[in-house]
Amino acid sequence: AVLGGADAVGFVLAPGSPRTVSPEAASALAALVPDGVESVGVFRGQTAVEVIASARTAGVQTVQLHGGEAPDVFDAVRSAGFGVIRATSAETYGLEAQEHRELYGDARLLLDAPDPGAGETFDADALTGVEPPSGWILAGGLRPGNVAALAEALRPGGVDVSSGVEIARGVKDPELIREFLAAARA
Numbered sequence: 001a002v003l004g005g006a007d008a009v010g011f012v013l014a015p016g017s018p019r020t021v022s023p024e025a026a027s028a029l030a031a032l033v034p035d036g037v038e039s040v041g042v043f044r045g046q047t048a049v050e051v052i053a054s055a056r057t058a059g060v061q062t063v064q065l066h067g068g069e070a071p072d073v074f075d076a077v078r079s080a081g082f083g084v085i086r087a088t089s090a091e092t093y094g095l096e097a098q099e100h101r102e103l104y105g106d107a108r109l110l111l112d113a114p115d116p117g118a119g120e121t122f123d124a125d126a127l128t129g130v131e132p133p134s135g136w137i138l139a140g141g142l143r144p145g146n147v148a149a150l151a152e153a154l155r156p157g158g159v160d161v162s163s164g165v166e167i168a169r170g171v172k173d174p175e176l177i178r179e180f181l182a183a184a185r186a
C-alpha cells in the first residue's frame, strides 16, 4: 500500500476478524510505515482502556472506531494523543447527522456499509439530503472497478478499502492495491 502511494494504512486490532493482527505484529508493520503515511488501528466494541493500550503497543497514530462507541470513548482516545475516526453505516448516519455533529463533531467521519469489512456497498440514497462533514471517508464494497464512479458521485475527501483489494478474505493483493490506488487517484 505504501509503495502504491496510499495516504494511510490500517491494522485491524479488533478481535475476531480474519484480518486481526496482534498489537505486537502491528507494531512491527507500523514501524515500516514512512512519515507522511498515516497508520491507523481499527477497533470495534472494545473499552477505551483496551483500545488505548492496543494502539500504544501497535504504535499507530490514529484510532478508527467501528462499534458505535459512546462519545466518552472518543474523548479518552483523543486525550491519549490519538487522532480519531468514527466509522458508522451510511444508513445510520443519514438518520443522526445532527447527533454526529453535536456529540462527535471533531472526529473524522467514515461512512461504511452496515457490516464493516464485508465488501458490501451501501445504498447511496441513505445520504440523500445529507451533507457529511468535509473530508469524510467513503468505504464499503469499493473495488478498482467502482471506486472512481462512487467517488465522483458522492465526493468524499478520501476512500477506504479492504475486501476489494483481496484475493481471499484477509489476503491482500499488491496488484489489486495498485489498481485501486490508480483508479481512486484518477
Ligand SMILES: O=C(O)c1ccccc1NCC(=O)[C@H](O)[C@H](O)COP(=O)(O)O
Residues within 6 Å of the ligand: 010, 012, 014, 017, 018, 019, 020, 042, 043, 044, 066, 112, 113, 115, 116, 117, 118, 119, 120, 139, 140, 141, 142, 160, 161, 162, 163, 164
Ligand atoms: O476488516 C475487518 O475485518 C473489520 C473488523 C472489525 C471492524 C472493522 C473492520 N474493517 C473495517 C475497515 O476498515 C474496512 O476497510 C471498511 O469497513 C471497508 O471494508 P470493505 O467493504 O471490505 O472494503
